[in-house]
Amino acid sequence: MTVRTRFAPSPTGFLHIGGARTALYCWLESRRRGGEFILRIEDTDRERSTDAAVQAILDAMHWLDLDADEGPFYQTQRLGRYTQVADELVAAGKAYYAYESKQEIEAMREAAMAAGEKPRYNGYYRDRREARRDDPNRVIRFRNPGEGSVVFEDKVKGRIEIANGELDDLVIFRSDGWPTYNFAVVVDDIDMGITEVIRGDDHVNNTPRQINIYLALGARVPEFAHLPMILDKEGKKLSKRTSAVGVMEYRADGFLPHAILNYLVRLGWSHGDQEIFSRAEMISLFDITDVNKAPSRFDVEKLAWLNQHYLKTDEPESLVAEFEWHLQRAGVDVGQWPASVDVIVALRERVHTLKEMVERAKIWYGPILEWDEKAVAKHLKGANAPHVLEAAKVLLAECEWKPAQLHGVIEEIATQLELGMGKVAQPLRVAMTGTQVSPSIEDTIYLTGRDEALKRIDAAIALARG
């Protein structure tokens, strides 16, 4: 049988980091086993679902390049089917109408809690067979087995057993005419032929009741795998207040999609000591049964390390589009001097994110130069600085404008003036950037461009003498 997995987010917000990992694991499991990956939008909560959120999730999935073979399917378009299945269940006596108001249910729950018991429905309408078609409180409840227990072998957590006595008759159709989550997922997963249900472990406790619905429907029960949560740095639930949670926020922060995927695949899963995984390696090596049971913390530092790893090792050309996306966001006109590829090559070993790269590259995209006082005092005020700058001014006006040739120019100045490389490079570096820190001096000069470099040298000479 073909393996079919699905990612089924509810569109109540952006795709967050935990959702992205779930999606990745679903995707990987289907890919490795030659199966199919389905995307389904669980939008039955009409209050909280928004079109903007749907779009945000689709965009993020696309950016991460987690392509679905089918979908997106929308639960709101399948109402007829849910109604049909629920009616069948009622007709077969496996579900029934109930008419308590929300307040009555609430009172029932409080009474149970007060008595030190687990809050659950008391089954009042279980066998009353009342058909009050226009009662505004009418819901459909599933008749859960009262005896025995549900056992399933979770691919991550192992064997889980929950007594049916712990479960009550859950509502499968709300009084507003929409199905509830626990019912809609089961109907969908059956109809869509899902063989592996991979989701967050906040659903572990829902699984037994869902299995009972599968059984009542005479459907094959799929395999389950419940992923542990991703916590923040402090070990608390990830929240917007303490950390970035949206996948697209990480994009804005300058992370690469495959770096995020690589980080996520290693969060809760490993393959020996391997840290770096290409897409192909992830696909061939990942196995949902190897995923750890314990929750893990999200560590941006390690993500940053991976991000830099990819900045350093990817083909620079392949980074251009994403880099220019950031340049534009920063208000820089792309397409002018210097070429993005050259900037990337010069900076990729010095930054962890594309956002930082843009920050550092700004000195090459405009004539504005701020002079760092310490840098000026230390490297332009010395006795040698004017000579170095004058010599550079002459040689730079003539030479071929390529890093290798520029390197030759620096060496020539050093030889001529009998100075060490440091004495030559630092004044020039300050002249080019106004600071003491930049890529290699030849790259720095190259990226500045000849006209601008000469202007900056003049300015530096003035400063050196002033």
Place this chain on the structure above:
RNA sequence: GCUCCCUUCGUCUAGUGGCCCAGGACACCGCCCUCUCACGGCGGGAACACGAGUUCGAGUCUCGUAGGGAGCACCA
């Protein structure tokens, strides 16, 4: 409260009874390289939550304790 789940360096993890006085990676510290910053190389500190038991032998098996998490909705 009840049910279910989890527990190896600060963090992500390796480890499926002897190969472990616990290995790798991130972070941190030191040294080297060096035109600055980085990159890279080398080295360092740093963990089996606790307690019983099983066993010749336990990070690995069992049971307790402690701590953490999730669920108990006409939300997903």
